Amino acid sequence: MHSASAPAFMFKRHFLCAALLAALAAPQLPAAAAQGNKIVPPAGATPQRLLAYFNDPATDPQSLAPGARGVAVVRAQVMLDRAWFPVGEIDGLYGTNMRRAVVAFQRSRGLKPADGRLNAATWNALRADAPPVLGSVTLTDKDVAGPFTRIPADMMERAKLPALGYQSAREALAEKYHLSPSLLRELNPKARFVAGEQLVVTDVGAGAAPPPAVASLRIDKSDSVLYAQREDGTVVAAFPISLGGRSDPLEPGRLKIANEVDNPTFWYDPARIRQSKATDTKAEVPAGPNNPVGVVWLGLSKPHWGIHGTPEPSKLGRETTNGCVHLTNWDVRRLASVVKAGTVVDVQE
Structure with a gap:
């Protein structure tokens, strides 16, 4: 290397x-329609209730199609990520990247039809021995230490910086757990992203192929x-x-x-x-x-x-x-x- x-x-x-x-x-399936729509249960849910809700396979519908959004989509995105068929950012929105990931996963497992819809057979293949999709972590000093620096838009100004690191702890944590920053915030609406704080995050490592x-x-x-x-x-x-x-x-x-x-x-x-x-x-x-x-x-x-x-x-x-x-x-x-x-x-x- x-x-x-x-x-x-x-x-x-x-x-x-x-x-x-x-x-x-x-071309991309519209995501703007999901703005303002909650992905997680109503505000006020405790982290424990949030984990129980997301990690319950009983909440999964029998079929899930492009354009959907919500808890079941997050669950499927985490399991696809673990299977090496990721959707990019885990964001709870069933867009074009997820449809392509589902089609590829279906074909790799010989599932028919390979149409990008999460049918019962695809759910079963994803859920085989799957551990919970969300977990909790306690932030360490290292997680939030930075240094965090605003990245200028101008390339000449970027060249003057010593490094192009993360701009915030939230950005760093979102990337660590393969999340969109907006979903990380939605999962942790009161988070300050400081050491000692407990966060709800995706568990993209557990059970990964x-x-x-x-x-x-x-x-x-x-x-x-x-x-x-x-x-x-x-x-x-x-x-x-x-x-x-x-x-x-x-x-x-x-x-x-x-x-x-x-x-x-x-x-x-x-x-x-x-x-x-x-x-x-x-x-x-x-x-x-x-x-x-x-x-x-x-x-x-x-x-x-x-x-x-x-x-x-x-x-x-x-x-x-x-x-x-x-x-x-x-x-x-x-x-x-x-x-x-x-x-x-x-x-x-």
């Missing part, structure tokens, strides 16, 4: 990837999904992604993983960024979870292109990139744990 101390020429070769998100939106044996990757551009496969082509994991649009397309073909860099810096070249300003200059942007390439870079055999994390997980599948393949920071770490240099990446329309 290469680290931040790797030779500068390697970073210049791979991190000129135009990784900032563009404003062009991809072991890392699968992965022989190759397949990027399906039509689905905005990255599939991990065995030698025989069986899908063992699937991740929601954002891809380049018409101006920066990832062309169909066969690529390979060229290298891996943990906690990378980002070499900003305004000539390669559509949103750059005339006054911008080349700069090395410091590492951190809010770095434009996130916490892990998997360089591809196509120069300047890579698979990497993103500081904006809520935008996965909703906006196009300037070229590279974006995953959530937690998913790209998982992906990096099961691939290596030389792993084939097939890009398909």
Whole structure:
């Protein structure tokens, strides 16, 4: 594995990837309608009652379809995450990323129809020996120590910072538990996010499937999904992604993983960024979870292109990139744990 101390020429070769998100939106099921609608039981429920409510399979409907929201959706999202078929942020909203995750999970388990609806057979496959989906944690000094710094929008100002860490304890905790910050707040409406405080969070680690044996990757551009496969082509994991649009397309073909860099810096070249300003200059942007390439870079055999994390997980599948393949920071770490240099990446329309 290469680290931040790797030779500068390697970073210049791979991190000129135009990784900032563009404003062009991809088709997505509407989520705005869920704003203002409570995902959790009415305000005033104690943490104990909240855990009991979320962890009760009896609350699951027999069928759940795209467009739904609520407790059952959260339950399904946590179990899909544990099974290596994550939806991106766990947010309680049954949107496009979740539908794609359900379809991939159904196909991997031979469930029919693989239509993206959570039917009885899919529920049973997800719930097999599944532990509770929510748990409680007591925040430690380390959880809330920071340092937390506001990240400026201007890339030249970002380059002046020592690191691009989290902006708040809430943001750090949401990423740790694969949650949207809004759902973390909804689960803990009175939280101050200080040491000694008890929080209700998703339990994405308990009962998680072991890392699968992965022989190759397949990027399906039509689905905005990255599939991990065995030698025989069986899908063992699937991740929601954002891809380049018409101006920066990832062309169909066969690529390979060229290298891996943990906690990378980002070499900003305004000539390669559509949103750059005339006054911008080349700069090395410091590492951190809010770095434009996130916490892990998997360089591809196509120069300047890579698979990497993103500081904006809520935008996965909703906006196009300037070229590279974006995953959530937690998913790209998982992906990096099961691939290596030389792993084939097939890009398909």
